[in-house]
Every structure is written in structure tokens, then in C-alpha cells.
Amino acid sequence: MIQLAKAGNHEAVVELLKQAEPSVYKTAYYFMGNEHDAKDVTQEALIKIYTKLETFQEKAKFQTWVQRITTNICIDKFRKNKNDISIEGSEMTIPGFSDVAKEVEDKAMVEELLDQIKLLPEKIKSVMILRYFHDFSYQEIADTLDLPINTVKSYLFRGRDQIHTRMKAAIQGGV
Amino acid sequence: LINCQQAKELISQKLDGALHPSDEKRLEEHLNTCSSCQVYQEEMKELHHQLLQLPPAALKESMVDQLLETHLLHEVKQQKKISFWKKKHWIGLTAAAVLLGLWVPLYALISNEFPGLLQGGLKQEGPMMASDSVKQELEINHDTGAQEENFAGIMEATPTENDPQVINEKTDPYAYQVKEENRQLVIYQNEEVIYRSRHWEDDQSVQWRMENQHQLIYTLYSSKGKVVATYQIDLLQKKEEKRKE
Numbered sequence: 043m044i045q046l047a048k049a050g051n052h053e054a055v056v057e058l059l060k061q062a063e064p065s066v067y068k069t070a071y072y073f074m075g076n077e078h079d080a081k082d083v084t085q086e087a088l089i090k091i092y093t094k095l096e097t098f099q100e101k102a103k104f105q106t107w108v109q110r111i112t113t114n115i116c117i118d119k120f121r122k123n124k125n126d127i128s129i130e131g132s133e134m135t136i137p138g139f140s141d142v143a144k145e146v147e148d149k150a151m152v153e154e155l156l157d158q159i160k161l162l163p164e165k166i167k168s169v170m171i172l173r174y175f176h177d178f179s180y181q182e183i184a185d186t187l188d189l190p191i192n193t194v195k196s197y198l199f200r201g202r203d204q205i206h207t208r209m210k211a212a213i214q215g216g217v
Numbered sequence: 218l219i220n221c222q223q224a225k226e227l228i229s230q231k232l233d234g235a236l237h238p239s240d241e242k243r244l245e246e247h248l249n250t251c252s253s254c255q256v257y258q259e260e261m262k263e264l265h266h267q268l269l270q271l272p273p274a275a276l277k278e279s280m281v282d283q284l285l286e287t288h289l290l291h292e293v294k295q296q297k298k299i300s301f302w303k304k305k306h307w308i309g310l311t312a313a314a315v316l317l318g319l320w321v322p323l324y325a326l327i328s329n330e331f332p333g334l335l336q337g338g339l340k341q342e343g344p345m346m347a348s349d350s351v352k353q354e355l356e357i358n359h360d361t362g363a364q365e366e367n368f369a370g371i372m373e374a375t376p377t378e379n380d381p382q383v384i385n386e387k388t389d390p391y392a393y394q395v396k397e398e399n400r401q402l403v404i405y406q407n408e409e410v411i412y413r414s415r416h417w418e419d420d421q422s423v424q425w426r427m428e429n430q431h432q433l434i435y436t437l438y439s440s441k442g443k444v445v446a447t448y449q450i451d452l453l454q455k456k457e458e459k460r461k462e
Contacts (some may be wrong), residue, residue: 059281071274081416084280095268155267174268180235199229206257206264 044104048096055095059088062108065176066091071111073116074123075160082121082177087112102185108177109186113168120164154212158205165189166204171199219247224254287399288393392451395425395433402435404452412455414448421445434460 046054063084070083090111140155159170168187172178178186183194219227227244230236240295248255394405400413402425417423417437425435431452437445450457 056281056285059284060279063279063281064275067275067276067280078416078418080274081280084276085284085413085416088281088284096218151267152271153281155271170268174271175273180233195230195235196226198233199226202229202232202261202264203225205268206260209264210260 044098044100048098055092055094058095058104058209062091062104063088065105066108066112068175069171070116072156072175073113073167074120075156079119079123079205083112083115086115086119090115103182105176106178106182106186108180109172110188113171113187117164117168154209155205158208161208162201162204167198168200169194170201173198219243221247221251221254224248224251225257228254228258228261232261266423283399393433397423402433402450404433404450406452412450412452412457414450414457418444 043052043058047058051137066087067080069082070087071077071080074080074083087108091108094111098104162170165187169183170188172183172186179190180194183189184191187194189197224244224247227236227240231241231244234270248258392406393411394408396403396405400416400419400421402423403410404412404414414435420440421437422440423435423437425433428434428449433452434447435450436447439445447460448457449460
């Protein structure tokens with residue numbers, strides 16, 4: 043299908059973009075921390091995938107290539123947003139969670155986790171997202187972000203450790 | 218023997234199922250004697266489990282479909298084709314200029330008389346080709362352009378550096394066209410999309426104005442008519458930022 047898409051077959055291109063879309067949005071959502079920016083990133087990434095498709099080397103995995111494009115756009119946009127005042131309605135809303143009372147506690151925990159992910163340094167955040175939301179192996183993460191495997195291991199440790207420390211502090215702080 | 222910091226790093230790798238047997242053994246030895254790392258391991262396991270259980274983020278509707286509906290992908294491709302054609306054409310012109318530059322003096326030497334007619338012809342050929350190319354290019358833009366009804370602000374703009382020839386084209390000054398498409402402003406220049414604003418939310422509405430020649434200001438309003446935010450777009454830099462008002 044990738045070959046067909048590269049040759050300009052419209053159906054194959056659409057199919058390929060639709061295949062890439064959920065994983066692009068997932069990364070964008072957890073990276074940016076809100077639906078609004080996630081949609082902007084997704085649109086930009088889909089256009090980039092479309093325009094750069096002919097440069098895609100098939101020795102690489104398509105999903106790895108897609109995630110590389112997406113994380114780069116996320117990092118750029120996140121840096122730009124830092125200089126901007128956060129927009130209204132930008133707080134994380136939890137997808138797929140109903141408002142059943144017994145789930146309130148879980149929901150608070152999930153919100154806290156997502157906030158903590160959002161606060162991670164950008165490279166560590168990218169590694170954590172690829173590991174936890176895409177189930178990428180060390181090697182796949184290394185290929186996507188152009189990092190040595192030992193750095194991937196180290197970033198995963200630092201990401202987890204930072205979230206753990208901050209969540210513990212929040213609990214002990216009596217929140 | 219390993220210290221607590223090393224043990225914590227190994228605990229992290231263990232969560233990924235990527236711990237080498239020899240490291241596993243060293244970690245076990247450490248954990249047997251360190252209760253705080255035992256607690257850390259338990260808490261990390263719990264955190265790992267919670268992270269794996271996070272609900273997946275999913276789009277309510279496909280953006281690929283939206284892109285196809287708004288013909289954005291088609292537009293991007295058209296833009297790409299035109300820019301490719303431009304580059305290719307300039308390579309051709311440069312090559313022609315080099316060839317002319319080389320051959321005119323050579324021809325003059327060989328023929329031993331000044332071939333006025335031929336030289337004049339050659340001298341003119343360069344500019345004529347260039348100006349033809351610009352006309353052709355403008356025609357391409359006209360052909361692909363649509364006559365939308367909601368065509369809004371028109372501002373004259375200076376041509377881009379990539380198109381120095383356009384300065385001499387008096388017939389079609391560059392203009393910005395702003396349209397609302399799919400909850401964002403789309404800015405066209407000579408029928409090509411040059412910028413897309415942020416998306417606004419479903420229940421918001423927008424008002425925009427040209428602040429000056431290259432600056433567009435737009436304000437988002439909530440369903441109750443309250444100002445949500447105002448952004449300014451620099452159309453030369455192709456950047457936008459929130460206005461601190």
C-alpha cells in the first residue's frame with residue numbers, strides 16, 4: 043500500500059493517512075495536553091506525511107517515520123506555545139471516561155498523571171509517550187527520536203522518576 | 218554491589234522487561250538489603266500499571282476526511298507542483314543564461330563581425346523568457362483560483378524574494394484573501410494557501426480585520442458573545458501569537 047501511495051494512488055494515500063491518524067493524534071494529545079492544539083498538530087502532521095511521502099524510505103517502519111514527524115511538530119509547537127498565554131479551555135479533558143461517581147477517584151488520578159506527563163521535558167515526554175501510548179520498543183523509540191538506546195533507557199527512568207516524585211509530593215502535600 | 222541510584226535505574230528497566238539476567242541478580246541483592254528501594258519498586262510498579270491503563274485519546278471524527286472535504290490536500294499538492302515547476306524553470310533559465318553568456322562572445326569571435334541582429338535577438342531572449350514565465354505562472358494561479366463569495370480583505374503586498382520578476386508585473390499585484398474554513402482562517406495569496414490559523418472550538422465565532430498591510434487580527438467569541446481571545450497573524454513571517462490585551 044505504501045508503494046501504491048507513493049506512486050500517487052489516491053485511495054492508497056487516503057488509507058495510509060487514515061491508518062496514521064489515530065497514532066498521530068494520540069501523540070499530539072498527550073504531548074500538547076489539550077484537544078485544540080492536538081488537532082492543529084494532527085492537521086500539520088497529516089499534511090507533512092502527505093507531502094513527504096515520496097521521501098519515505100521503506101527500510102524504515104512507517105509508524106516510526108510518522109511518529110518522528112509528529113514529535114518534531116509537537117516540540118516546535120510546544121516551544122512556541124510557551125511564549126504564549128495558555129488559551130481558554132486548554133485543560134486536559136479525559137477521553138473515554140464516564141462521569142460515574144465511583145470513577146471520580148480514578149479520574150482525578152488520571153488527570154494528575156496526564157498533567158505530570160505534560161510537565162516532563164520535551165525529549166523525555168516524547169520517549170514516555172512512545173513507550174506508554176504506542177508500546178514502542180527501546181529500539182523503535184531510538185529510531186524515531188534518533189537517540190542511543192542507553193539514552194532511551196535513561197529518559198524512561200527519569201520520566202518515571204519525575205512523575206513518581208511529583209505525585210508523591212502532591213499526595214504528601216495533602217491535596 | 219550497586220547503590221540506590223543504580224538500583225532505581227534497573228527497576229525502571231525491569232518494568233520494560235529489558236533487564237539483563239546479571240543486572241537482575243545485582244538488583245535482587247540490593248533489594249534484599251534496602252527497604253527504601255523495595256518501597257520504590259512497589260510504587261514504580263503501581264505507577265507503571267497506571268500509565269499503561271491511561272485511556273487512549275481518540276478523535277471524534279477523522280481529520281483526514283475533513284482535509285479531503287476542504288480540498289486542503291489537493292491545494293497542498295497544487296502548491297507543491299507549482300513550486301517544483303518554478304524551481305525547475307529557474308534552473309532552465311540559469312542554464313540558458315550561462316549558455317548565452319558563453320556563446321555570444323564565442324560566436325562574435327568566430328564570425329569576426331558583429332552579428333547585430335543575432336546578438337540583439339539573443340540579448341532579448343533572456344528577459345522575454347523570464348517575463349513569459351511569470352505570465353504563465355500567474356495564469357496557473359488564476360486557473361486554479363476559485364471565485365468564492367465570502368472573499369474578504371484585500372491588501373496589496375510586496376512580492377516575495379523568490380519572485381523578483383513579479384515586481385515588473387503591474388497587472389496583478391499580490392493580494393491576501395481571507396476565508397473561514399472549517400473553524401479556522403485560511404489566508405490565500407494569489408489563490409494559494411499561505412497560512413492557516415489555529416482551529417477554534419465548535420461553539421466559537423470569529424471576527425477578523427487587517428491591522429496593517431501584512432498583519433491580520435482575529436478575535437474569537439464564545440457562544441454568549443464574550444471575547445475568548447485575540448490573535449495576530451504576521452503574514453510575512455507566517456506566525457501568529459495571542460495578543461495580550
